[in-house]
Amino acid sequence: MKLQWKTPTKKIYDSSDLKNLHKSIAIHKLQSHLDFICERVQGCKIPNDILNMDIVTRHPRNISYIAPPPLVESFDKESSLELSNNVRGITKIFDSLNKLIDETPPVVGPTRFGNIACRSWHDKIEPQLNTLIKQSLQFPKSLDTDGFLSESTYYLQNAFGSKIRLDYGTGHELSFLAFVGSLLEFKIIVDPKGQEVLIMFAKYYDLVRRLIVEYNLEPAGSHGVWGLDDHFHLIYILGASQFVTDKLAPVVSRALSHQVINSHKMDNLYINAVSFIFKLKKGPFNEHSPIIYDIHNSVLSWVKVRQGLLKMYQVEVLNKFPVVQHFWFGEVLYPWKDAKTNEPLPVFQKEETHTASEIPTKIPSRSTGTAASSRAGIPMTAAPWANQSRGLPPNIPQTGWPSRK
Secondary structure, eight states: OOOOOOOOBOOOOSGGGHHHHTTBHHHHHHHHHHHHHHHHTTTOOOOTTSSOGGGGSOOOTTSOOOOOOOHHHHHHHOTTOOOOHHHHHHHHHHHHHHHHHHTSOOOOSOOSSOOTHHHHHHHHHTTTHHHHHHHHOOOOTTSOHHHHHHHHHHHHHTTSOBTTTTEEOHHHHHHHHHHHHHHHHTTSSOSOOHHHHHHHHHHHHHHHHHHHHHHTOEETTOOGGGSSOSSOSHHHHHHHHHHHTOTTOOOGGGTTSHHHHHHHTTTOHHHHHHHHHHHHOOSOHHHHSHHHHHHHHHOOOHHHHHHHHHHHHHHHTTTOHHHHTTOOBBSSSSBSBBTTTOOBOOOOSOOOOSOGGGOOOOOOOSSOOOTTBOTTOOBOOOOTTOOTTTOOOTTOOOOOOOOOO
16 A cells, blocks of 8 residues: 655644544654664763764853864774764764854844844755755665655754744754654664664754754743753653663762763763753752752662653653644654544644744743743643752642652
């Protein structure tokens, strides 16, 4: 039977649609891809010279960002590192997108959040992304390449933040997971080694963090101090997975120390993400990042760190309407169909006709809001490792962290 590819469209219009999302084939696929990736990267390190240390290192204001060299050159010097052609192809895509940032400098002038030059960058990548993917990757002969790209390109395009809102958050991170999952499902990336998976995500995270820094992107629907991170969540799950079976992994309680950060920020995504926080934020870590701080004062093993992060991901990403409302559904990759019956799930509003990048979303208030909700008014659920002694704001249900044993 020939697959009927379809450009992804909006299906989630209201928080009541979440119950259908969690019945869908799409959510089961996303969770399956996440489980596979977590298992594959266990015990693996990111090779040297992959992550750009400049993006996670605080510099004086007069030192500008230095773009990384093309990955292919680095691997030519490291003969022991072997990548499949298509993993190399993914890195070429990111090299090209990085060059477009070089060609699109921020607009000079006062802006508190979101430099409008980022919209110009999006305008440049949108018409050429499909062609760039096609030129960089080798596709199975049996695959309808145009059909595949009609769905998969949407997820990559939406993995770089919102052109309209000039923000970036966990929903965009989820889109990249969906894109990588599509490559795995259709054997474009075949049985990747853990290092290969990490390289794809490392190059992605370096690019989006460069976008955040260069264009001053706002956190999407930021949860303030009650969120795990202003921008990311998945990166911590992957980094914790790297440490799960690593006998030389640092002790969890020491992971925020300068010694551990300097030793592991180049080979572990969790520590690399923490280093990025130190670059962006000043002041006591327990005040600007209390959830992460609590992890390293409440949990004894990386297995339980990952367990808690996955539990929080289900609640704060996959079950939050403001996040998943922008995840759209095609017919093959992530269908809006019941996982048990394969029948289409109901859609309760007429579908909109504009493209994903044109979604008219109200920009959240710049006010700091209260600890019980995000700046966008998103109700928060306490992290499973939340320090009960510090106390939680009202209206947040308290959920316990898994046993420390």
